[in-house]
Amino acid sequence: MKYTDQGQKDTRSGFGDGMTELGRTNPKVVALCADLIGSLKLETFIEEHPERFFQVGIAEANMIGIAAGLTIGGKIPFTTTFANFSTGRVYDQIRQSVAYSGKNVKICASHAGITLGEDGATHQILEDIGLMKMLPGMTVINPCDYNQTKAATLAIAEHDGPVYLRFGRPKVANFTPIDQTFTIGKALHLLEGTDVTIAATGHLVWEALIAAEALKEKGISAEVINIHTIKPLDEEAIVHSVEKTGCLVSAEEHNYLGGLGESIARTLAMHKPAPQEFIATKDTFGESGTPDQLMEKYQLNAPAIVEAAQKVIKRKA
């Protein structure tokens, strides 16, 4: 395989290490947390810059509002908590005080998706991409591994405007370059192929690469695209790929309503109508279990992608 796992790591640690670096390099960056410092890996940032950290307690609405206020005076606030409490719980605060007000707030959300695992559905938000991408002016990013999450964390500090950065809890393959440049809105072609496009985001990118290997053994040439930025979507990369392959599988750890798949479907409908299959949760809540068990049960893994690819190829006219 072209890509190798450099060692399993959690994407949230990529965020935490990114924050450590930002703490040292960008004095405008400040961090806020709603009682989840350890989960968000903020210990080093706080230790090195206690005056630039704001512990708000279990009060997420206030955290978003304070972050919006901190931008006035030139700070670049990063709010941190679990994805569920970063989005659904505070949607109106984000809508009015951040997005509509055009504030330079970075909403950084760990424990996104079903791989949160044993805590169950109350914490496994599968609707956050949809909630955030619907807000005008909001950038939505879901990096795939530790290295990319760290690079994305650094990149969003340089971007002027509100950002939703989504990452996760489990240790997963770390396979992208350690020194990568992260360009917001620019999809990455990981594998060239001719029979089917697999457009994946977040934890599903590694699964897509494994699926491509399995498809290769079946004589199927799969193109794999890493869509780390769901909004603004790299429509050109998707259309260009589907012009070649004629069909697409989208893959994400999110509900198929409102997620990456729907954004891609809209793009294809507008520019290059083609069959598409969706690897995503099918309008359901999650449940307790290990991440691997849940990915299997909810059909969010490489075997599910292989099956979807074979199916979508058959649908080509």
Add this chain to the structure above:
Amino acid sequence: MNLTYLNDLTVQVRRDILRMVHQVNSGHPGGSLGCTEFMVALHQELMDYSTDFTMDGHNEDLFFLSNGHISPVLYSVLARSGYFDVAELATFRKINSRLQGHPTTHEHLPGVRIASGSLGQGLSVAIGAALSKKLNNDSKIVYSLHGDGEMQEGQNWEAIMYAGSKKVDNLIATVDLNGQQIDGSTADVMDLGDLGQKFEAFGWEVLHIKEGNNLEAIVDRMKQAKAKTGRQKPIAVMLHTVMGNGVDFMMHTHAWHGKAPNDDQLATALAQNPETLGDY
């Protein structure tokens, strides 16, 4: 303090409010009229600011309006304080205007630093701006204004707890205690109890302005409030006002919270507030 001028300005702002909401047959005159004296006093006598507007507002006092529905008084006072031309007041709530129904930064109106309208969010924003000032070693003050009915929103209590606990002492938050909200009196809809005591219980310094529609009383007490900044406590001002103040048939009732006067009612209201500094 030029009391004659402040009185003239107050009357003129009332006329602006009435004419603005009448022109588009919508908007919120009641709360706007009740806070007119406070807004005039704050912008004319208390705050140190530049009308050469920058979003960051370094080294100037900042003001945040949390109860955004009283936008008519905000817009009139901002215009008449020099932030933008008073002629623009004629665009209030009209298509393609910077003077949206509720204030927003979206149209880049000078003087507005946050959108408000969905209630209960302004105190958190004001705290954030106050923390930003502390980080920047900026000794100026952050002021905010909130409706009393608005205090029913839970986010306020997160913010009140934060500011008290973390000693955000460069912040003066004023609550307009007019005792009215859309569905009736605050006592009937959802009794707020003694708000001042509640702020105190959360670690705030509390001042009352019993004559919340008296310019001299407002200036005097707000100067006392300012003198209490920098002492490890956020400051809350309980501003006792009369909703609809200055227009006899609009006073002491929630009826004019979000209703515009008709032509006859406007004429009556304007007759009670004769033109002083020139209509827009």
